[in-house]
Amino acid sequence: MPLGDIDKIAQDTGFSGVVRIDHAGEIEFEKAYGLANRAYGVPNTVDTRFGIASGGKGFTALTVLSLIREGALALDTTARSLLGDDLPLIADDVTVEHLLTHTSGIGDYLDEEGDWQVDDYAIGAVHALTTTEAFLPLLDGHPTKFKAGERFGYCNGGYVVLALLAERATGQGYHDLVRDRVLRPADLTRTDFLRSDELPADVAVGYLEGLDRSNVFHLPVLATGDGGIHTTAGDMSKFWRALFAGDHAEEVTRPRHDVPEESLRYGLGFWLHETTDTVILAGYDAGESFKSTHDPHTGTTITVLSNTSPGAWPIARALMS
Structure with a gap:
């Protein structure tokens, strides 16, 4: 277009x-629109940071793969081997690979296959969710949906479990694991985990659809493995370049499953175009929408970030179809 x-x-x-x-590496188009903070009339700039919701699953996957390369985890490591008595409804045969590929079948605390609406108050005491371990009560009590490996079933909770397994395998917190293994090596200086109740001045406030009300009561106060990290369009371009210059690109972008209902395929933490080699990260949550694609053959990156739930999609569809 x-x-x-x-x-x-x-x-x-x-x-x-x-x-x-x-x-x-050459910018063809870069522009900011609208307000980062409506109450104070602060405009978005090209350097404004935005929450990217499930786009953060790619960061989790890369962190887990780095631990696999070091031997701290393996694709066939069972969740049970690190969970112990926690989350007893997760089947004993669920592995790291099942969790990475959304084929674990575990019940989901935020089930997008149900009647979930993006602006629902779905989580409860969001202010208490400052660590991955704090998610345990939220993850517990959800019956298995299908046998591990049986099919693809998108699962937010599975990526929180991955964060928990990474922590228990290393003794290090999830946020520091991502910083040490993904953010710093890629020089993503504008990307980090930020508390929603003390956002810095350069971060866009997320707004509910059609309202001037923020998303502060809708999302965990501090994001974990299933998404919510904050970043910029510029850092996303750096991220893609670093990914394809590194050791993990082939593994995370190898198609594991067709997802015909989305007209996409899935690798490890990354969506893949149905017929081309374009790789995709996307996220959708209360006050956040995001899509970033990278064509490894042409080196073309397209990123759309928005601080409203539906905001990114019209432009993303026009640019990425």
Whole structure:
């Protein structure tokens, strides 16, 4: 599409966020729209940080793979071997690989296959969720949905369990594991885990659809393995370049499952285009929407970040179809 059409879509939809397109490291388009903070009239800039919801699952997957390379975990490590008596409804044969590929079949605390709506108050005491261990009561009590390995079934809780397994295998907190193994090696200086109740001035407040109300009561106060890290469009471009310059790209982008209901495929923590080699991270939550794609053949990265639930999708569809 002509790049000038981005402005028209942004105007027609009231888009609030940032769009960036770069090719082989050269920026072709980069522009910010709307407000990062409506109460104070603070505009978004191209350097504004946004929560990316489930886009963070890619960071979790890369952290786990780095631990596998070091021998602290293996793809066939069972969750039970590290959970002990915790989360007894998780089947004994569920492995790290099942969790990475959404084929574990475990019950999900935030089940997107049900009647979940993005702006629901779905979690409860969000202020208490400051550590991965604090998620244990939330993860507990959900019956198995299907046998491990039987099929693909997108599972947020599975990625929280992955974060928990990584912590127990290393004795180090999940947030520091991601910082040490993904953020610092890729020089992602504008990407981090931020408390929603004390956001820095350069971070966009997330707003519920059609309201000037923030998402502070809707999401964990501090994100963990299933997503919610904050980043910029520029850091996402750096992220993709680092991924494909490193050792994990082939493994995480090898298709493990077709997901026909989404017209996509899935690797390890990353969505894959149905027919091409384009790799995708995407996220959707209360006050957050995000999609970033990378074509490893052309080196083209397209990133759309928004601080509203539906905001990213019209431009993302137009640019990434």
